Amino acid sequence: MDIFPDLGAVGGAGELRAIVGALLMYVLVFAVLAILICAVTWAIASSSGNYQSSQRARAGLFVAIGAAVLAGAGVTWMNFLLGVGQQL
Structure with a gap:
């Protein structure tokens, strides 16, 4: 039996990339x-x-750095997954 998912039927990868990219740009x-x-x-x-106040500002700085790193990694991860999905 040759049963495979029809990945061409799911559209909107370009729109998804644009929406997520814009949202993550605001996060950055x-x-x-x-x-x-x-x-x-x-x-x-x-x-x-x-x-x-110094300790609270330092904690806020580390949280903001973590958010920036996660947002940057999120863009890379999403682009990787969309690239892998197009190759299937």
């Missing part, structure tokens, strides 16, 4: 803004001796 822009704000807050709080 907001992550970079959060990195800048947290880094400045961390520097000011550390220099003024406010250690609690």
Whole structure:
């Protein structure tokens, strides 16, 4: 029996790539803004001796860096999966 899925019947890979790319671009822009704000807050709080705010700004900086890394990896992963799906 030759039963295979009809992958040509599922369309919209180009639209999916555009939508996800646009959403992840916004995530990257907001992550970079959060990195800048947290880094400045961390520097000011550390220099003024406010250690609690310094720790919170440092945690926010690490979260923003993690979000930027995950968003960048998400674009790469989606492009890989769409490429593999077109080769099947």
